[in-house]
Amino acid sequence: MGAMSPDPLLRALEGIVGAVHVLVDPALRAGFESDWTGRYHGRALAVVRPSSTAEVAAVVRACADAQVPVIPQGGNTGLVGGGVPRPGSTGVVLSTRRLDSVGAVDTSSGEVVAGAGAPLGAVQDAARAAGWDVGVDLASRDSATLGGMVATNAGGEHVVRYGRMRNHVIGVEAVLADGSTVGRVPALRKDATGIEWAGVLAGSEGTLAVITQVHLALVARLDAHAVALVAFDDFASVARIAGELRATLPSLLALEAFFAGGLRRVRDHTGLPSPFADDWPAYLLVELATSAEDAARETERLASVLDRHSGVRATAVAEDEAGAARLWAYRDRHTEAINAAGVPHKLDVTLPHDRLVEFTERVPGTVAAIEPDAELVLFGHVGDGNIHVNVLGLDPDDATVDHAVLQLVASMHGSISAEHGIGIAKRRELALTRTDADIAAMRAIKHALDPEGVLNPGVLLPDPR
Amino acid sequence: MGAMSPDPLLRALEGIVGAVHVLVDPALRAGFESDWTGRYHGRALAVVRPSSTAEVAAVVRACADAQVPVIPQGGNTGLVGGGVPRPGSTGVVLSTRRLDSVGAVDTSSGEVVAGAGAPLGAVQDAARAAGWDVGVDLASRDSATLGGMVATNAGGEHVVRYGRMRNHVIGVEAVLADGSTVGRVPALRKDATGIEWAGVLAGSEGTLAVITQVHLALVARLDAHAVALVAFDDFASVARIAGELRATLPSLLALEAFFAGGLRRVRDHTGLPSPFADDWPAYLLVELATSAEDAARETERLASVLDRHSGVRATAVAEDEAGAARLWAYRDRHTEAINAAGVPHKLDVTLPHDRLVEFTERVPGTVAAIEPDAELVLFGHVGDGNIHVNVLGLDPDDATVDHAVLQLVASMHGSISAEHGIGIAKRRELALTRTDADIAAMRAIKHALDPEGVLNPGVLLPDPR
Numbered sequence: 045m046g047a048m049s050p051d052p053l054l055r056a057l058e059g060i061v062g063a064v065h066v067l068v069d070p071a072l073r074a075g076f077e078s079d080w081t082g083r084y085h086g087r088a089l090a091v092v093r094p095s096s097t098a099e100v101a102a103v104v105r106a107c108a109d110a111q112v113p114v115i116p117q118g119g120n121t122g123l124v125g126g127g128v129p130r131p132g133s134t135g136v137v138l139s140t141r142r143l144d145s146v147g148a149v150d151t152s153s154g155e156v157v158a159g160a161g162a163p164l165g166a167v168q169d170a171a172r173a174a175g176w177d178v179g180v181d182l183a184s185r186d187s188a189t190l191g192g193m194v195a196t197n198a199g200g201e202h203v204v205r206y207g208r209m210r211n212h213v214i215g216v217e218a219v220l221a222d223g224s225t226v227g228r229v230p231a232l233r234k235d236a237t238g239i240e241w242a243g244v245l246a247g248s249e250g251t252l253a254v255i256t257q258v259h260l261a262l263v264a265r266l267d268a269h270a271v272a273l274v275a276f277d278d279f280a281s282v283a284r285i286a287g288e289l290r291a292t293l294p295s296l297l298a299l300e301a302f303f304a305g306g307l308r309r310v311r312d313h314t315g316l317p318s319p320f321a322d323d324w325p326a327y328l329l330v331e332l333a334t335s336a337e338d339a340a341r342e343t344e345r346l347a348s349v350l351d352r353h354s355g356v357r358a359t360a361v362a363e364d365e366a367g368a369a370r371l372w373a374y375r376d377r378h379t380e381a382i383n384a385a386g387v388p389h390k391l392d393v394t395l396p397h398d399r400l401v402e403f404t405e406r407v408p409g410t411v412a413a414i415e416p417d418a419e420l421v422l423f424g425h426v427g428d429g430n431i432h433v434n435v436l437g438l439d440p441d442d443a444t445v446d447h448a449v450l451q452l453v454a455s456m457h458g459s460i461s462a463e464h465g466i467g468i469a470k471r472r473e474l475a476l477t478r479t480d481a482d483i484a485a486m487r488a489i490k491h492a493l494d495p496e497g498v499l500n501p502g503v504l505l506p507d508p509r
Numbered sequence: 510m511g512a513m514s515p516d517p518l519l520r521a522l523e524g525i526v527g528a529v530h531v532l533v534d535p536a537l538r539a540g541f542e543s544d545w546t547g548r549y550h551g552r553a554l555a556v557v558r559p560s561s562t563a564e565v566a567a568v569v570r571a572c573a574d575a576q577v578p579v580i581p582q583g584g585n586t587g588l589v590g591g592g593v594p595r596p597g598s599t600g601v602v603l604s605t606r607r608l609d610s611v612g613a614v615d616t617s618s619g620e621v622v623a624g625a626g627a628p629l630g631a632v633q634d635a636a637r638a639a640g641w642d643v644g645v646d647l648a649s650r651d652s653a654t655l656g657g658m659v660a661t662n663a664g665g666e667h668v669v670r671y672g673r674m675r676n677h678v679i680g681v682e683a684v685l686a687d688g689s690t691v692g693r694v695p696a697l698r699k700d701a702t703g704i705e706w707a708g709v710l711a712g713s714e715g716t717l718a719v720i721t722q723v724h725l726a727l728v729a730r731l732d733a734h735a736v737a738l739v740a741f742d743d744f745a746s747v748a749r750i751a752g753e754l755r756a757t758l759p760s761l762l763a764l765e766a767f768f769a770g771g772l773r774r775v776r777d778h779t780g781l782p783s784p785f786a787d788d789w790p791a792y793l794l795v796e797l798a799t800s801a802e803d804a805a806r807e808t809e810r811l812a813s814v815l816d817r818h819s820g821v822r823a824t825a826v827a828e829d830e831a832g833a834a835r836l837w838a839y840r841d842r843h844t845e846a847i848n849a850a851g852v853p854h855k856l857d858v859t860l861p862h863d864r865l866v867e868f869t870e871r872v873p874g875t876v877a878a879i880e881p882d883a884e885l886v887l888f889g890h891v892g893d894g895n896i897h898v899n900v901l902g903l904d905p906d907d908a909t910v911d912h913a914v915l916q917l918v919a920s921m922h923g924s925i926s927a928e929h930g931i932g933i934a935k936r937r938e939l940a941l942t943r944t945d946a947d948i949a950a951m952r953a954i955k956h957a958l959d960p961e962g963v964l965n966p967g968v969l970l971p972d973p974r
């Protein structure tokens with residue numbers, strides 16, 4: 045496998061994981077050094093691929109001894125640059141992908157233990173085969189790993205039903221910056237013996253520990269799905285009916301909104317036919333998931349809510365799985381249609397439910413005041429108040445519009461990052477919605493667990509002033 | 510209200526909350542200085558009753574300046590001595606009970622913001638009046654406060670359906686040891702901007718912060734309840750059927766087990782008639798909760814599971830609410846019946862589901878080997894693997910049996926505290942199930958957020974060796 049590296053750290057790492065799992069060849073490193081959008085990239089000293097908790101611990105210890113930063117990386121599906129080397133600095137990328145074991149599903153309790161590097165899709169397959177399912181689903185399911193999903197407290201399209209990743213974690217095992225191992229798996233659902241590591245590490249984005257194993261609570265597998273696309277005169281009607289559906293339909297799995305402009309982009313890009321005879325300003329995609337015996341009742345209930353609302357202009361209901369996929373395509377293909385039209389500025393925000401309509405009314409003016417020719421495309425998880433704000437026609441290096449939109453969000457008591465995290469992308473904006481006391485306390489915890497700043501430096505927390 | 514206290518700290522506290530809310534009279538202090546069992550008690554310099562977050566912050570700051578410990582206290586319903594002054598030391602009890610506002614329920618999203626001192630029962634009332642409910646229920650609902658329930662990550666009888674307190678917290682506001690305020694309410698369900706304070710504080714037992722407000726996610730109110738009591742030949746059958754019910758009955762709300770000896774104690778103490786014509790070794794209490802339209806189907810499903818099992822010896826099904834209360838009494842009155850028989854040693858443990866039966870078979874031998882005449886009464890939340898171990902006939906000051914039982918639990922990969930917490934009662938045993946690295950890291954977080962040890966010293970973490 046080539047000559048032994050002369051660098052003492054690389055030699056130590058080779059001793060821990062084997063030379064074949066210490067990638068120094070630029071061609072092999074490349075896929076780990078850049079995020080999938082190509083926006084964030086840096087140079088790694090090496091990419092190390094441990095296969096056990098003990099190896100992770102030894103790798104972290106070796107890097108700490110050499111005072112070389114460790115950048116934990118799962119499936120590298122992040123959107124905020126939190127899992128790749130920072131430009132202008134270096135470090136060792138610790139890839140968790142070989143920690144990919146998926147244990148036997150406990151069919152009585154609906155639980156599974158898996159390595160932090162197990163892709164969500166593999167865990168979903170194992171769960172479904174055993175009559176269960178994973179409560180969180182992401183478009184990046186074949187790459188996104190459990191560890192990364194805990195570290196970012198992942199969201200996705202089923203949050204309206206099941207909540208975020210943290211809600212499903214019974215326990216984790218993780219390696220701290222000093223190489224010590226905390227937490228335990230399997231864990232117990234009832235264990236009131238102090239701080240829970242899953243609670244501390246959710247949202248920490250690799251800055252406090254490298255998660256090595258995850259003990260996950262599953263949800264019941266539901267085999268009957270119903271999908272409908274509904275057209276409205278305005279977004280106010282979408283928001284109103286979304287609130288009502290959320291309060292009355294226990295079977296609700298997803299509640300997604302998009303607008304005429306985004307639909308036009310999707311149709312131009314994909315050649316898909318119009319979902320309805322006419323065009324309408326706003327659309328709501330609804331998915332229900334139930335047991336087979338409840339399916340008819342829940343779809344009737346959905347129909348009766350829609351019937352009562354005067355704002356509904358047209359409704360398309362999927363007849364089968366292929367029809368459901370066709371309706372979902374109008375929502376799911378927004379991202380690629382927008383990317384095909386230019387280099388978008390992408391912001392991922394949450395508004396309080398009662399200010400969602402006001403936000404969609406104000407954000408066009410905020411953007412136009414800075415760049416009158418910019419094109420704004422909004423879509424998102426309306427059930428959670430989570431809007432993905434896309435702006436086309438801007439200078440890629442000018443963040444003036446981004447800042448203005450995030451400031452608007454903060455002034456309306458929203459979140460500047462609904463589900464993508466902070467990473468390096470938004471750490472300067474963190475203070476828009478977290479107080480100085482909050483940031484100081486987060487920094488104190490970081491310093492307590494990682495005094496030398498070994499784990500993922502430059503991510504999440506702004507540089508001290 | 511009497512003369513101003515000469516003590517500068519007391520004077521400062523009176524300036525913050527008003528003299529009437531600084532209790533120094535021993536008769537007024539008494540109810541805050543002793544837990545409800547009378548087992549844990551100490552002497553407070555004063556009991557301070559702030560009515561706002563700003564007052565809490567000022568109280569904590571004044572105590573920190575005077576180097577006087579602060580003992581946060583909610584409803585004082587704890588069982589491990591974590592909310593009352595320690596014997597041999599002193600401090601100021603900070604009672605959160607005046608932070609008892611309950612905001613308007615958001616009927617669309619099912620959310621409510623309440624003060625940390627709001628009793629669970631008041632929040633339940635508000636939620637139910639709005640068509641929702643709280644996912645956690647406790648027998649101490651009229652006293653237990655939301656803040657204490659977050660700080661201990663409370664469990665209770667509905668964990669099998671809804672999980673523990675942390676699962677229901679959207680956000681918290683809390684005051685740190687330096688008097689700074691972190692977190693925010695109202696919070697957002699999707700907010701990926703770093704560490705979540707609810708996650709850090711759940712299980713911290715008042716050692717990291719004083720929680721001042723809680724933003725709670727509610728669950729759907731279910732109006733149809735069904736209760737059945739089932740008798741079995743042995744506990745192995747109870748555990749087996751409990752696992753099957755948990756996997757197949759989405760309507761399951763509670764799954765409680767008890768034994769012949771405990772039932773005999775309850776009947777002796779209460780005079781209740783026997784639930785069945787014959788006595789049986791083990792009993793399972795099942796409660797279902799559904800919408801009215803699902804009630805018949807779910808009770809039929811329960812009946813069909815029971816019919817299939819050869820271990821079932823007798824079944825009593827409640828006909829109405831009064832009947833449900835009668836069946837619940839056999840389980841709920843265990844605690845008072847045991848207390849009436851002597852001073853029990855009480856241990857609250859969790860076992861992995863697949864070792865629950867083995868534990869119930871081994872624990873009598875563990876106890877008898879030390880004290881052959883002791884009486885062992887077991888009952889608990891079998892759906893969660895949570896067993897309450899009660900031992901009668903022991904010297905109240907001799908913890909030999911307690912240690913032996915907890916060691917057995919630890920050797921079987923269980924938890925030494927399922928839902929009561931560590932407090933001062935079990936901090937010396939914490940190392941039985943948490944590693945040195947775990948405890949060191951918890952201590953590092955404690956030191957980071959409270960370097961002077963102002964908040965609840967002596968609780969949770971063992972003294973450094």
